[in-house]
Amino acid sequence: MTSLRPSPCFAPPMSSEQRKAFPFSEFEPKWQDVWEARKAFRTPNPGDADFDASKPKYFVLDMFPYPSGAGLHVGHPEGYTATDIIGRFKKMSGFNVLHPMGWDAFGLPAEQYAIKTGQHPRATTEKNIEGFRGQLKRLGFAYDWDREVNTTDPGYFKWTQWIFLKLYNSYVGEDGKAHPIAELEGKGLSREEIDSRRLAYVSSAPVNWCPELGTVLANEEVVDGKSEVGGFPVERRPMRQWMLRITAYAQRLIDELDGLDWPESIKLHQRNWIGRSEGAEVKFKVAGSEETITVFTTRPDTLFGATYMVLAPEHRLVDVLVSEEQITAVEEYREKAGRKSDMERTELAKDKSGVFTGAYAINPVNGEQIPIWIADYVLMGYGTGAIMAVPAHDERDFEFAQKFELPVKQVVQPPEGKDWQGFTDHGIAVNSGFLDGLSTPEAKKKIAAWLEEKGLGKGTVNFKLRDWLFSRQRYWGEPFPIVWEDGNHRSIPASELPLLPPTLEDFKPTGTPEPPLSKATDWVRYSATATRELNTMPQWAGSCWYYLRYCDAQNSERFVGEAAEKYWMGGGKPGGVDLYVGGTEHAVLHLLYARFWHKVLFDLGYVTTPEPFQRLVNQGLILGEDGQKMSKSRGNVVNPDDVVKEYGADSLRLYEMFMGPLEQVKPWSMKGVEGVYRFLARVWRLVMEVSEEGVWSVSAALQDVPANKQVTKALHEAIKKCGEDIEKLSFNTAISQMMICTKAFIAEEVMPASAVVTFLKVLSPFAPHIADDLNARIASKFPDLAVQGLLSDATWPKYDPAALIEDEVEIVFQVNGKLRDKARVPIQSTKEELEKLALASARVREFMEGKTPKKIIVVPGKLVNIVV
């Protein structure tokens, strides 16, 4: 490369140093080193010598990154800069600020990358973390690095395993809260009974198996029948897996969203995912049999319209019910349905299929016999796995009835002008005996009471949410602290934690559901008669509680110290973390799982709040310059390192905040980066001037003089607006105001040094390097005017309301709401004076056309509107 450069003799090239409008590449690393050496952002904990208990706390959290080999992308610094500005601002405003960072480092991509490159995942993970940490430090984030956590560190996952044991050794009682399983042991329950109530339990139900990834996946990780990671086909197959009983918390996970300051869209997303629906269970007798089938319906009011019944193909009663003639057809159908992957089931969703079992059920409400079918549009995992079909008032049942020519019977009268066939909304009950004439809600109530009275059913609630499939057949995850003996599982003692994964040369998936840990034959053997659980935990495990570890990251005695947890997570609100910023992609995964774990820990008395995150803000995606999602294949990816190299970390930070509202999706613009870069250069030149030789020194214009009225006003406006906007996370408008303030300074011949220092304090949360550097330079010339030490330790300036008030304001005169004239008037002008002034205006008179005013509205300081 070097040889290709033009010779300096003919065309002296601008070196990159000379081209820079201010020497950020010198002072940015310098201040990063100073902050690190002084531990400028170390946050003392309760109990530490330098802890000040009189200060309020502020816990500001980022979604910690997965340290991939690709390094940071520009989306990371977006949220991270936002929280950094808030954290720095709160610190300057007198808060104890907890603003930590860590690594979510277990998981599939690390393992796949390791397999591909023939390295151990621990080695690649270490390397990636190193890269990420360096990149974050080069952006000047004010993290307390003493609190850094790494989910793959045995000192960390020891406690992930410990929490798993808490789940394993707990059950949900009558009160809906988690209790130690020991309470059940005391009641003399059998082993099976106890195991069936644990929050972490073993199940052999069909699960999402992804052959390509060689592991099972949670429902949340399967999108359109494909794995969320990689997009590989996923099939259903029964396997013995660990499950977490998140369904026991379904209602609380819905209810307790109410007290959180989260975007409505995310709350709604979680509510929809949990999917509560109210209805009733109805028992149907099977004709000529002792069996009864219980169905779940949200429309018990349509019971009279049930013309057939459908069981899920996997329903346990199918074998019992099926008639001699139908056995072959039913067997065939069940076999076919079982083979269908989730993807096929989704694709064929609209094409109904099913088989008659040959059996009939008796409608309890009228004694009618209705045929029992099996069909895969009824899912075993929801409700009771059986439905009563009311084709007249349910779309799916209607479709099915059409295809198989089953009767359709109207039982709801729709409003005038609507066809009753396929009418699914509320109406008036008809052809329904004692329900006739009732509105849908009334009919629901009446039939529920009737069923309950006759012992034929009861009102009940169902959720779409399923229990969380918690085991994976992978190497790079937390091993379960569980051993098996004689077909039974039991936990290992907490004293044996952390349970390290075995050192394996070959950790590739086996290609079968047998986990790779099975290859560690020594490790597997726990005792002469017991073997270890071979599955590992999913990536979500570590991220379910990392925010708690930050509170007390070095604690080796407890997952988090009691005093630290109480202080940082406390504060009288449901959620402990004051502000959590991250992308929307975790709306139902991480954010639901973490809430669940937190509630269990809360019930068991290990944490003091029912919710982990009080205020949640989603940053919007940053698109490429072409307005498309950034991707390697499109070639529109912006690398933050390049931006830092060219324009500096402060410019990158400032630009990402200036682009637009944090929550919004917005495209990148390199020209926009140059804009804020020019702004920072202007700020630099408020203080610095350059000699002919290109040497920077403190400007002669900078003097110890008081600021004049205009500058003072601009400065105090900036203090006010920036303070308010930071609280609102409206960083773009805060930056605009600083730009306006800078213009006011530039207009002056003489720079008032102490006013400039105040401005630097306001700028410092946004662009901390240049602010600290300029302050230090001013301090060298005017020690009494500048901040001694770091701006982050300074106090956020107070604005003076008096400085904001102008002597004169511009008043707008309107006629019939249209702007016709303006006037500058003294600020203290009265309503009467303004009215008089407006009526005296020649232009106003012209547009009044000699008519008399009907009404005059006067808004002091703003306008006069004359209505004629």
Add this chain to the structure above:
RNA sequence: GCCGCUGUGGUGAAAUGGUAAACACAGCAGACUUAAAAUCUGCUGGGAGGUAACUCCCUUGCCGGUUCGAGUCCGGCCAGCGGCACCA
């Protein structure tokens, strides 16, 4: 199909119901310079009239409503983006 979000200049955007387009980008013109870069200054939604200073009209996706006054509040529609989708 259902749910949610968003529609404002050439572009990113701003605006407690009170002067629409702050701030920035791009563009144009000028100053400095032998020249360029950098920097600084001015102009920059559309239309009409006027030599000009200037004046008027229109403009926040579309239609309607509330109000002295609507980008903002209410109702209906359209478009784009995102999510969910046989959950009885």
